[in-house]
Amino acid sequence: MTYLVLARKWRPRSFDTLVGQDHVVRALTHALDTQRLHHAWLFTGTRGVGKTTLSRILAKSLNCETGITSKPCGVCQACTEIDAGRFVDYLELDAASNRGVEEMTQLLEQAVYAPGAGRFKVYMIDEVHMLTGHAFNAMLKTLEEPPPHVKFILATTDPQKIPVTVLSRCLQFNLKQMPPDAIVGHLQAVLGEEGIGFELPALRLIGQAAAGSMRDALSLTDQAIAYSAGNLTDEAVRGMLGTIDQRHLVRLLDALSGNDAKGVLAVADELAVRGLSYAGALADLAVLLSRVAIEQRVRGAVPPEDPLAADIARLAQSLHPDAVQLFYSVAVHSRGELTLAPDEYAGFVMACLRMLALNGDAGPQTALEAPAAPARQTADETAAAAAQPARPAVAAQAPVAQPVSPPSDAAPRPAESEPSGAAVASEPAPPAASAAPGRMAARPEAAAPATPQPAAPQPAAPQPAAPDIPPWEDAPRAAAPAPASEPPAAAAPSAPATPAMVASAPDGDDGPPAWVDEEIPDEAEGGYVPDSGFFSDPDDDFETLAAAPAPSSSAPAARRREPAAAPRRRGARSALADMTPAAWPELAARLPVTGLAAELARQSEWAGLQGDTIVLRVAVKTLAESESRVRLQTVLCEHFGQSVRLDVDVGATGEATAHAVAQAERAARQQAAEEAVAADPFVQALVADFGGRVVPGSVRHVDPPAA
Known part of the structure; x- marks a missing residue:
């Protein structure tokens, strides 16, 4: 006996057994029950959703011996022959193989004859969009006014290719794709009737692979039954379909x-x-x-x-x-x-x-990321540096002040262990070429000349090694050393050395270099006290302190300078408290942010400061509600050196935004460019001699190059 595939064996025979097309079934059953029958129907939808099945059920409903009904009996001659595909008055045509005007003319010539066995002649034309333009034109008149005994059922997967003149003559029903749950439910019923074991996840995989087609789902079920030897397990269906186990994706x-x-x-x-x-x-x-x-x-x-x-x-x-x-x-x-x-x-x-x-993979350090230099010098490095012999100073070079390393646990070296001039003669002096550009060196007249001593060599005293330079420092600042007649001042035992503590330049200096952001006041204002080596302000949060050289008559009082990367907390608070609406546009334009955070900063204005909360006002609601506010708050915390909160209000903004300032500057440059062109002698000569004119909008200002 020939095996009948599941897609044909379990084809629905009535509207009640049709799955997933309730909207079409409802319209057709109501039309059949009320005898409001149209002469042409058009079923559209993807493959395997029931277009041919609906046409056969509709043909049985029209020709059933019990009468025109929405529930054909299924046992009369018309019903059984239509199901078997041999009813003389039900003709299924494939438009792909009968697409010419000759085939269409022959069909229409036969339509005028009365049905031989049924109540209606039903012509079902599948893939009707394959007909040629002449074939469509040939059937237009008959399709619009067919004989009373003729019904047309058209089916297509591409209704866009059907002429609108044909669409307007038909009742169009769009068949939906089968949802996976409907496919799984139908497969459960079919496999239950067939007596085949299955697992529900396996049927879900088949439903997803069918992509909305019930015929594809039944065909895949046939394949799965053969592949799994009659037991549809999840593993077997996955192996057959070659699909990905979702657990791999979760991992x-x-x-x-x-x-x-x-x-x-x-x-x-x-x-x-x-x-x-x-x-x-x-x-x-x-x-x-x-x-x-x-x-x-x-x-x-x-x-x-x-x-x-x-x-x-x-x-x-x-x-x-x-x-x-x-x-x-x-x-x-x-x-x-x-x-x-x-x-x-x-x-x-x-x-x-x-x-x-x-997503921000935290990988190993790359070659572009230089490790930060250590802030302190280890004891081993200090001992190694002390073991090196002292080099004689060069008379033509001014000695550079070196920060004093903290003493070890041993007792400090007495000053009487060497002559007073020996310390100056053996002081290491780096060459002038090694000084970093932009550093202020001590004036030659402020330093005592140092000449080599012809005396017998004496054991060199251990000299402190220069500390490692942090990323923000290129070289220690130069300063005037103590006179040669004075012994080197001993460092305060409680003041460890750090590169951040250097001596200031002597009088007559042009001021601090560009890399210094803030100058800390003297001890009267809570600054560094040279005598004790501590900060007098207990709120200072620096982790390391440095010893400054003792004050002398030839050098002014030492001042401590900080690197720009570590501003004092009190100064940051002062900068935040001094922020005004007029200063906000400049700050907003140079904040290191991009994207929506940059737009939020540029299009907002300073609305005030409430404690540690910065209030900005922006006119665009989407900017105020975006996640970029968190990024801008982080950048503001880094800029002011303290924890701040950011609130963004929505309201009208004026000219106190970075965007408005930039627009005003651009307009001013544009106006200046137009005035410069108008005042140009050559342009004026062209206008006067040849009747020329400057085309409006053709003058464009040139933005200044980025710094």
Whole structure:
């Protein structure tokens, strides 16, 4: 006996057994019950959604021996012959093979004759969009006013190719794609009748692979029955379809969220071993990410019976919404780039590594990232430097003041251990070429000349090594040394050396260099007290202090200077308190932010300061509600050197925004450019001699080059 495939064996025989097309069934049953019958119907939809099935049920309803009814009996001659495909008054035509005007003319010539066995002659033309233009024109008149005994049923998968003159003569019904739940329910009923064992996840996979087509779902079920030997398990169906196990994708997302590159490569290798499609993997990953994003916005959107419900809920909690959107975008775009990759494996791996890189992979330090110099010198380095012999000073070079290293646990070296001039003669002096540009050296007349001593060599005293220079320092500032007749001043035992503490320039200096942001006042204002080596202000939060050289008659009182990267907390508070609406545009224009955060800073104006809360006003509501406010708050905290909060109000803004200031400057430059062109002698000569004119809008100012 010939085996009948499930798609034909379980084709619906009545409107009651039709699945997934309730809107069409409702309209047709009401029309049949009320005898309001049209002469032409057009069924549109993708493959396998029931166009041919609906036409056969409708033909049985029109020709059933019990009368025109929405519930044909299914046992009379007309019903059985229509189901078997041999009813003389029901004719199914394939427009792809009968698309010419000759075939259409022959069909219409036969339509004028009365039916031989049924009540109506029903012509079902499948894929009607394949007819030629002449064939459509030939059938227009008959389609508009057919004989009373003729009914037309047209079916197509591409209604856009049908002329509107044909569409206007038909009742059009758009058949929907089958939802996966409807497919799974129908497959359960079919397999239950067939007595074949199955697992529900396996049917879900078939429903997803069918892509809305019930015929495809039944065909895949036939294939799965043969593949699994009559037992439709989840593993067997996955192996047959070559689909991705969702657990692999969950592991992949876990690895991506944890910046685990090894885990990502392990998942890619497993997919390669199983021979699965990487394009399908990216598509399934995008679907999973969309479900995670929906779960983040709508809690409980995933049904509890879904096998991935727990994993999706967990990923929705662990993944940031921005990361989900980023991963989704990379997965969708990388799927189209797989054809450009050397192979699918490389394309898939690079897509995953792109996700890690864009999400902020915390990898090892690169060559471009120089490690920060240590702020202090270790005891071993100090001892090694002390063991080196002292070099004689060069008389033509001014000695550079060196910060004093903190003494060790041993007793300080007495000053009587060497002559008073020996310390000056053996003081190491770096060459002038080694001084960093922009540093202020001591004046030659302010330093006592140092000449080599012809006396017998004496044991050199250990000299403190120069400390490592931090990233913000190029070289220690030069200062006038103490006179040669005076012994070197001993450092305060409680003041460790740091490169941030250097002596100031002597009188007559042009002021602090560009790298110094703030000058700390003397001890009267809470500054550094040279005698004790401590700050008099207990609120100062510096971790290290440095010893300054003792004051002398030839050098002014030492002042402490700070690097720009570490402003004093009290000065930062003062800068925040002194901020005004007029100063905000300049600050907003140079803040290190980009994107929406930069737009928020540029288009906002300073509304005030409430404690530690900065209040800005912006006219665009979307900027006030965007996540860029957090980024701008972080940058403001870094700029002012203290923790601040940022509130953004929505309201009208004036000219106190960086955007308005830039627009005003641009308008001023434009006006100046137009005035310069108008005042140009050559232009004036052209206007006067030749009747020329400057075309409005043709003058453009040139923006100044970026600093």
